[in-house]
Amino acid sequence: MKNYEKTGVLSNNDITIPDLQYLKRGVAIVECIQHIPCNPCVDSCPFNAISMKDINDLPVVDFERCVGCGKCISVCPGLAIFLVKIKNKKALISLPYEFNPVPKLGDNIIALDRMGVNRGSALVKRVVKSGKTSVITIEVDDSLAMEIRNIKV
């Protein structure tokens, strides 16, 4: 049994982390590790960067094709897709958010990791509302690029 099956928390070893060259450009990180019948992410990508053999397969991101547009973030029913871009010792993380109130541009909010632990404050850089799922882009220290996955307003 894998640890996340017991805890519900992934480690960075459970997912594919792109090389730094891609992270600098900004790419989608798909934290979907179970064979569940679901594929809206594949249809959502305008660049055909996400592929799947059949509906029960795991989504695979082609980091060469991914331009970091983030369209897939609000489409994923499992809220399991994030966008990470590393720039000047900072990481820009875009994440799906379905709580009220929705933070505003320039707000300082709390950054949470995969266990919901407070990892310090983060600056809101972008807010895009797509239906009832907002995509929030925050800026944190680049060492937290693969740690922060939620926010608290």
Add this chain to the structure above:
Amino acid sequence: MFGFEGDTIASALHAGEVKTFSTSLVYNNPRGFFCGIGKCSSCLMRVNDIPNVRTCIAPLKENIHVEIQNRLPDLPKASFEQIPIESLSFDVLTIGAGPAGLCAAIEAAQKGAQVLIVDENQKVGGQLIKQTHKFFGSKQEKAGTRGVDIAKELENELNILKSQGKINVMLDSTVIGYYESKKNHLFGVVKRNDYKSQFLEINCKAAIIAVGAMENMILFPNNDLPGVYGAGAVQTLMNVYGVKPGKNVLMIGAGNVGLIVAYQLLQSGINVDRVVEAAPRIGGYHVHAAKLRRCGVPIYTSHSIKEVVGKEKVEGAVIIKLDKNWQPISSSETIVDCDTVCLAVGLTPSTRILSQINAEMEIIPEAGGYVALHDESMQTSVKNIFVCGDSSGIEEASTAMIEGKIAGISSALSIGVTKDKENLLKYIDELKLLRAGPFGDKPRAAKKIINKLVKI
């Protein structure tokens, strides 16, 4: 007291902080509601002197008199007496207007059948109307769309067919029995109006049973205290009626229902203390568990509820660690401070009408209990009686919708209003594909037995 139009009696009572709906007959214990979707008897009250009104689905009306039922009720003075029995005939009767029933009725009507759809609730959509999360699946099954929006889409399709005179919709009505008939199938329906009932006879060439499922209960001391609710009840209160079920919730069960409802509780501003799960691993999708965990809600696997504490209502709960053999480990108790205990410990298919029809039934644990055997076209062992959705075996709403479409087309084919089989095979293939992954193991195993045994 007051409530809003569209409320049920139970949701209005909850909003007014009234959570005791009855007292038990022998020990006089306070009782609240449990399933919240019209399946159990926990919410029965006396309304305008009419006993046994199911307040969780009974619409709220002005100036009504609602009383706690603390003894066995007297029979009401024959409420049917003055109203003559109405007799109606249709090609296809669909019982239940949830995802399966709606899809079945729509398909059957589009193929040319005259359809009647009956549902106990005030609205169509079944349990879809409280599913505020986005659905999984593929484009054909409307993946990425929230359940509540799928319900609206289906309702729109239904209304078009209704305006064309192809479908009749009967809400706030219950199919109460199946009767012997020389020709076709004969059902009895009770249609409610101001808590009084009218009896109707429905004669149909085919019937599609899409009556859903019932939340499971587990045994522990004080499991009948107001504040111990099924997950579906909690979801109905907050997502359909905008009523907070409590302030601090202990969730029992880490299957998809438990994980999703726990997340929706957080979205409603309600604290979830933790999720406990008796199995050593989380049963629901990892992505649902991850969403909860990153909000800071812990999930305790290999843990179960030992008892609920409280006198008139839930005041806390005791949880206990389980060993490899699922046995409680002594002195491993933890006291949890909560005012609500939410049970998400599985569902049991509702099948009583199928038993009465004398469809061949079998206990299939993978399907959630007793189910009617059926073939790939969703026909049971009784000719022209079809079944689909959770009442044919517990599964997802996405598969329920496809099963409904299959049952709808099959019924139209079987009674001879169409010969067009094309979509039928397409839907059967779609269903197979959805069940092909590891999370499809259980339904696949269940349906294998269900399909193999049926003889028509």
